[in-house]
Amino acid sequence: MWLEAALLLIALVAALVTRPWRMLANHKPLVHESHGTPSALWTPLLAVLVFLPWLWALPTLHAMPLQLQWSGACLVVLMLGWPLAIPVLIAVGTAACVIxxxxxxxxxxxxxxxLGVVPATLALGLGTLVRRYTGTKPFVYVLGRAFLGTVVCVFAAGVLSQWSGHLLPGVGDELSLVARWLMAWGDGFVTGMLAAIFVAFKPEWLATWSDGLYLHGRKP
Incomplete structure (x- = not known):
């Protein structure tokens, strides 16, 4: 518990230092990845706060042989950016506890x-590596960052969670990693599908997407 509290506090302080609320209050892009007006991020932010707490609380609301856990953190990072995603994910965890x-x-x-802070932070690091070594191409963004990147980050977070003592209820130790691997693919499919839809129809809902950067090849 102390390890988790320390990780949460470090991530929150690092996120708040960047003053992420400016992305919601200011009508000018703050970073090179911003697309459109940051005020458009209110829609995905509110959607996350409404739907994600129920998905996190679902395993404890019903008795199931296998408590499927959906993270959604990588999608939140793609939509809001890491600094804003961290306090939002903390709010999601609090709301799930209330529900x-x-x-x-x-x-x-x-x-x-x-489910939130660790996969979100891993997604930030992996996204940086993907852009650095593969370039800024729409295919790489959707397949690399949104789909396969989510699988890797969610599974890695699940492995770290298991090593810290958090086991899946109803699943033996020898099958826990297999279950986490399969659940990570489900997370990746959903994130990749929604990212592809948003890129095509609602790019302003993705703080990590830029038409100039990914479509026209402009320098950051």
Whole structure:
């Protein structure tokens, strides 16, 4: 629990230092990845706060042989950017604890860290590496960052979670990694599909997308 609290505090302080709320208040792009007016990010932000807490709380709301856990953190990072995603994911974990009577604060802290903060931070690092070594191409963004990148980050976060003592209920130790690997692919499919749709129809909902950068090859 102390490790999770420390990770959460470090991530939150690092995110708040960048003053991410400016992306919602200012009508000028703040970073080279911004597309359109940052105020458009209110829509995906509110959607995350409405839907994601229920998905995080779902395993504790129903008795299931395998408690499927969907992260969604990588999609949140693509939509909001890492600095804004961290406080939003913390709010999601808090809301999930309020929604589910069976989810105690210690479990909510663990879910916030291993379903939210850790995969989101891994997605930030992997996204930087993908852009650096493969370039800025739409195909790379959707397949590399949104789809395969999500699979890698969510599975890695799941492995770290298991090493820290968080086991999947109803699953033996020898099958936990297999279950996490399969769940990571589900997360990747959803993130990749939604990212592709947003790139085509609602690019202003993706803070990490830029037409000038990915379509026209302009320098950051």
């Amino acid at each position: 589910s009577p069976a989810l105690v604060w210690a479990d909510a802290l663990g879910a916030t860290v291993w």
